[in-house]
Amino acid sequence: MPEIGLYEAMRTLRAVRRLRPDPIPDDVVHRVLEAATWAPTGGNRQPWRVIVVKERVSKERLGTLYAEQWTKFAARYRANLAGAEPAMRERTERMLGAGDYLGAHFGQSPIIAVFCFNPAEMAITDSSLSRVSVVGGGSIYTAVENLLLACRAEGLGCVLTTLLCACEPEVAALLAIPPPWGTAAAIPIGYPILRGHGPITRRPVEELAFLDSWGKPL
């Protein structure tokens, strides 16, 4: 069992989009899945399931669907980038380049972990507000994050993707996901081609955290 400090894992968990097709040992897959089960969920209901897609034909179909979504998303993203400052443009272009690679190779990932959720088992406490509801996601993405951190610990590349959620009916039909289950994320996982996880760029605490009231510095 590999050991990495928790802070070190969080500080270096970045989107790894270039993955080798080499298989992942079953015991390693089991460990990262078990880490997902440890996540907190509302009422401890664990209203999520994950389908570990290994079968070639299904992965290829997911890859085709993902590539369609990525192509549309990247075109919009690139169009919006025209006026951005050079440093930002360069960073984003690097990300989009890696995204293009993933778009072309998504279906060749050794594993695609498709996270599903059951809205009937969730107490979605913000569902009656006149804004988009986010609370339900809190009982799924905790498990997703645990899985990503465990992948980091195992030296596995991975990236949280959500583009496939836009074609949920096709994904549900392909993977025999029954109603009322929905899809929340698809995580391609594999050993990295390049350096894999490493330094990340994030805003500082002072920009994101306040003291006592909105906008008051810590």
Ligand SMILES: Cc1cc2nc3c(=O)[nH]c(=O)nc-3n(C[C@H](O)[C@H](O)[C@H](O)COP(=O)(O)O)c2cc1C
């Ligand atoms: C909710 C969510 C949805 C995401 N969806 C996608 C996606 O569909 N495709 C993709 O390539 N990356 C996706 N990402 C990855 C983000 O682009 C990535 O985490 C972010 O750019 C930070 O990258 P870094 O960790 O390498 O710094 C998603 C991340 C989150 C949290």
